[in-house]
Structures are given as C-alpha cells and as structure tokens.
Amino acid sequence: MRLGKYTARGSAAASSAGGSAAAAGGALPGPRPFLMQFRDRIIKNMVLESLSNLKGREDPYGKLIFAHDLTPREREECKKLVQDAKKQEMEDTSGEYKYRVRGTPGSFRIVKFRIPSAN
Numbered sequence: 001m002r003l004g005k006y007t008a009r010g011s012a013a014a015s016s017a018g019g020s021a022a023a024a025g026g027a028l029p030g031p032r033p034f035l036m037q038f039r040d041r042i043i044k045n046m047v048l049e050s051l052s053n054l055k056g057r058e059d060p061y062g063k064l065i066f067a068h069d070l071t072p073r074e075r076e077e078c079k080k081l082v083q084d085a086k087k088q089e090m091e092d093t094s095g096e097y098k099y100r101v102r103g104t105p106g107s108f109r110i111v112k113f114r115i116p117s118a119n
Contacts, residue, residue, distance in 0.1 A: 074105045
C-alpha cells in the first residue's frame with residue numbers, strides 16, 4: 001500500500017513508566033509505545049488492515065504490534081465483548097461458527113462467522 005506524503009497528522013513516542021530510568025541511561029523495561037495519528041479514518045483503517053503482511057516476518061518489522069488507541073471505557077467495553085464472544089463460541093455446540101468483535105472504537109459488536117468446512 002502506498003501512502004501520500006501528508007497522510008499522517010503527527011506522531012510521538014508515548015511516555016512510559018520507565019522514562020526516568022531511560023533518561024538516567026538505564027534500559028527501558030519493555031517495548032516503548034509509539035502513537036501515530038492519521039488525518040483520515042479511512043487511511044488509518046487501510047493501514048491497520050494491511051498489517052497482516054508484516055506478521056510473521058523475520059526482520060524487526062515482524063515484531064511490531066499495532067492497535068487502536070482506545071479510551072479506558074472503550075477498552076473495557078471491548079474486553080467485555082471479547083469475553084461474551086468467547087462464551088458464545090463455547091456454547092455453540094455445532095462448531096460451525098466463530099464469534100469475533102468487530103467495529104470501530106465506540107461501536108463494537110459481536111459478529112458471527114461461519115467456519116468453512118474442510119472437505
């Protein structure tokens with residue numbers, strides 16, 4: 001995917017709890033978050049959808065983790081829906097469906113997918 005020069009609005013390294021240790025010359029306790037903002041939600045979704053191309057690569061890009069920046073309330077809502085989806089999947093005795101959480105932050109929903117049969 002090719003993005004234009006003015007696609008990103010801004011980016012910044014998010015502060016971490018180990019920030020003072022890093023300033024004193026110590027190592028950070030783990031990966032450091034990086035916040036990137038896009039000018040358009042469509043571009044952001046295109047980027048997030050194309051990230052599967054990076055998954056499993058041997059180079060450093062294969063180890064990157066990307067996610068929506070959610071508010072604490074949105075994060076809690078998403079966790080609850082994921083738990084509900086897992087519960088529905090366990091209760092589905094047919095084994096023909098899987099349940100996943102889909103949608104944009106603020107309007108998440110559980111979606112039922114039919115599992116293709118391997119014949």
